[in-house]
Amino acid sequence: MSALFGLLLFVCFITLIIGLIKPSIVFKWGQLEKRTRGKVFLYYGLTLIVLFIVTIATAPEIENESKATVAKAEQTVSPSTDAGNQTKVEDKAKKEAEEKAKAEEKVKNEAAAKTSKEAEAKAKEEAKTKEKEDKLRNPAWNKNEVDAIENGNLQRAMDMLKVIKDIPSGEQASPEEVLKTPWNYYGKAISFTGQVGVVEDYPPGSDAGKAGLGSDVVMETDDGTIVEFFSMVASGSIKVGQTITITGYPIGRTEVGNKIGGKFTHLIVVTNKLN
Numbered sequence: 001m002s003a004l005f006g007l008l009l010f011v012c013f014i015t016l017i018i019g020l021i022k023p024s025i026v027f028k029w030g031q032l033e034k035r036t037r038g039k040v041f042l043y044y045g046l047t048l049i050v051l052f053i054v055t056i057a058t059a060p061e062i063e064n065e066s067k068a069t070v071a072k073a074e075q076t077v078s079p080s081t082d083a084g085n086q087t088k089v090e091d092k093a094k095k096e097a098e099e100k101a102k103a104e105e106k107v108k109n110e111a112a113a114k115t116s117k118e119a120e121a122k123a124k125e126e127a128k129t130k131e132k133e134d135k136l137r138n139p140a141w142n143k144n145e146v147d148a149i150e151n152g153n154l155q156r157a158m159d160m161l162k163v164i165k166d167i168p169s170g171e172q173a174s175p176e177e178v179l180k181t182p183w184n185y186y187g188k189a190i191s192f193t194g195q196v197g198v199v200e201d202y203p204p205g206s207d208a209g210k211a212g213l214g215s216d217v218v219m220e221t222d223d224g225t226i227v228e229f230f231s232m233v234a235s236g237s238i239k240v241g242q243t244i245t246i247t248g249y250p251i252g253r254t255e256v257g258n259k260i261g262g263k264f265t266h267l268i269v270v271t272n273k274l275n
Contacts, residue, residue, distance in 0.1 A: 006055055012048045136163045141186040141251075148252030148268035153186065154230060157249045157270035158212050160187075161232060167273050170247035175225035178250055179267040185250045192227045192269065193245040194219035199235050217246065217274065218266070226264055228256075232272040245275055 136159045145151035161167070170191030178185050198218035202208040208216075215235040218228045229246055238244060248271030255263045 008051050012051055133163050136160055138187070141183070143183040143186065146182065146252050148182075148254050151252050153251035154268075154270060157251050158232060160249070161270065161272045165272075167247050167249075167271065174223070175221040175227060175267065176223045179225050179253055179265065182250045182252050182267065187249065189247050190250060190269070191245055191247045192219065192221060194221040194225075194227060194243065196238060196240050196242045196244060197226075199238050199240055201235050215274070219244070219246070226266045228266040228268055229274075230268065230270050231274055232270070233274060236274055238274060246271055247273065247275075 139156035139160055141156060142151040142153055148154060168189050170189040173185065173190050175192055175194075178190060196217060196219050198216070200217075201215045202213050204210075212232055213230055214233045215231045216228065217231060217235060217238060218226065220226055227246075229248055246269070248269035250267060250269050253265055253267050256266050257263055
């Protein structure tokens with residue numbers, strides 16, 4: 001409505017201007033001499049005022065209609081915009097969830113790979129240790145050289161005892177026979193009973209102590225065989241003159257000088273337990 005009144009207002013204004021210039025153009029009725037500028041101003045001026053007032057009066061209605069139209073348009077567009085925004089939010093959340101899942105999966109895979117690698121390394125190390133221990137449990141004894149000081153069987157026996165730790169119950173054998181053929185008894189725990197003739201403990205800082213030996217015990221058995229024990233532990237309460245039983249592993253024999261210039265043959269046995 002405001003557009004119509006505005007148009008009429010504009011036409012009326014133009015007509016008023018034309019009429020003031022040449023009244024006969026806008027007045028087509030009445031006598032020619034009565035078509036004056038005064039009447040043009042009166043008629044068209046009043047009409048112009050009325051149209052102006054009506055236009056002003058209808059302006060708020062037009063504004064309200066415009067606002068209503070805009071609000072309606074916004075209501076129409078709003079759901080679409082909200083839906084679009086919601087979709088973007090959902091897409092972003094989905095993408096973040098996927099990235100988080102991928103990151104967690106990556107960490108999980110890396111942890112599994114690390115665990116598997118560590119388990120594999122541990123298994124290899126255990127297998128290697130077991131193989132080494134098996135070799136130490138069953139050493140390759142030197143049967144070519146009978147001298148226990150020279151044949152290297154002392155270190156083999158000590159390494160074996162470190163692995164097995166506890167010596168099993170010893171076998172019974174003739175000390176004289178063991179002295180005669182010690183190589184037949186390598187790797188076998190043999191028990192010997194006799195009277196103690198020598199007891200000596202090695203200081204930790206001595207060569208023998210640094211090598212892993214704690215004491216040296218020499219006994220003479222009933223058949224006269226001299227058995228010398230290289231012990232990996234201290235002699236404890238053992239004293240000269242006692243009759244005791246000791247279990248150990250024969251490693252050969254050796255010649256030991258005596259006080260009168262002769263030599264005694266000792267059967268050398270290694271142990272880590274003194275009764």
